[in-house]
Amino acid sequence: MPSPPKNAAVIEEACLLARMGVGDREAFRELYSRYSAPLFSLAVRMVGDFGQAEELVQDTFLKIWRNAASFDPRRSRPFTWAVTITRRTCIDHLRKRRHNPVSTSLVPEEDLPREFSSVETVRRSAENSEDNELLRGALAEVPANQRQVLELVLFSEMTQSEIAEHLERPVGTVKSWIRRGLLELRKTLTESPP
């Protein structure tokens, strides 16, 4: 059995989820105050549209509220769990948008801040090694090709096979870059904790 998390913030947040599981709104507000900015930023990055990101973050927090009691601290930290819900919500949205592009209302690409993603902007920013807005902190240590595939696998709706096809590389190579990128990031984090 994995050992319990030791970080006080992690325990606090797990307790917030436990309280939410019995309907405690105050706990929900506290969790929202901690997570709303990073989750909103993640949604903006994934869909490239503030309005859609807002809708998706609404859906995300509703899911967090409804499923709080099922959070399992053995499986992940609370933030990891919330990020997973956000990513899945955004990916569902992006896949629907891909199949039904008429229904979207994306802002013109030239109006997007450079850090915005969506499928095309993830590709564009990931491929543009000069885009230093993205190269903050630990990310700057990850080589460009590895960062590119990490960006695509984390922030776009593409499968790893689709990423390989897009990059015209074998799937095995893409997976290898993902592994090495994540290891590099982990190593950097170990050396410089937040």
Place this chain on the structure above:
Amino acid sequence: MNPQLEELAFQYALDQLNPSERAAFEARLDHDAALAEWVRELQDAVDRYVRELPRHEPPPGLLARIEARIGHPEVRRNPRSPALWSVVARWGIAAVIAVGVGIIAVQSLRQAPLSAGHSLMVVGLEPHQSTLAELPLLTRPQNADARFIQLASLAEQYWEKPEDLPFKMASSGQGGRGYALFDPSGRESATICGSLTPPRAKSARRGCCP
């Protein structure tokens, strides 16, 4: 580490496994602490990546809109979800939730006459008062974990079925309610509260008491 297992760990951390693969991998994690720790480190790396994204603040009215969609009542449980005590008991945390009045009520227990042996103290918490009773038990678990689970499951039972309480609550539960259970000999307590407003004259403490 087995390369196949390592690859699965990466895919799990990136949420790339399908539901059946994920379930199988999680079953493995339950029995492999080193693998679980490795996965946790990879997940931390992903979390950090997300936290380092360019920051955008959500619109000011978003929380209110979400709460409007949550609707009433404040207290709600998903009957298919695991019980609260089971979530918390996995960690072996000695106390679950302490909100406002709960702390005051538990403090009052210190002055209450505690009978030795197989009994628990039960406190019903309401916005402006608490009610105390002693609950005799037929059995007493022999170890600390089991005693805590007994406490927490009873607290949850009273949450679900207030009619099972050894006393009658004064109000209908409007304005929030909660239950605190205290094991005098084990010096453990479990409190489940929702939406209780702490009395103004007292300082309130909120949060988790591991």
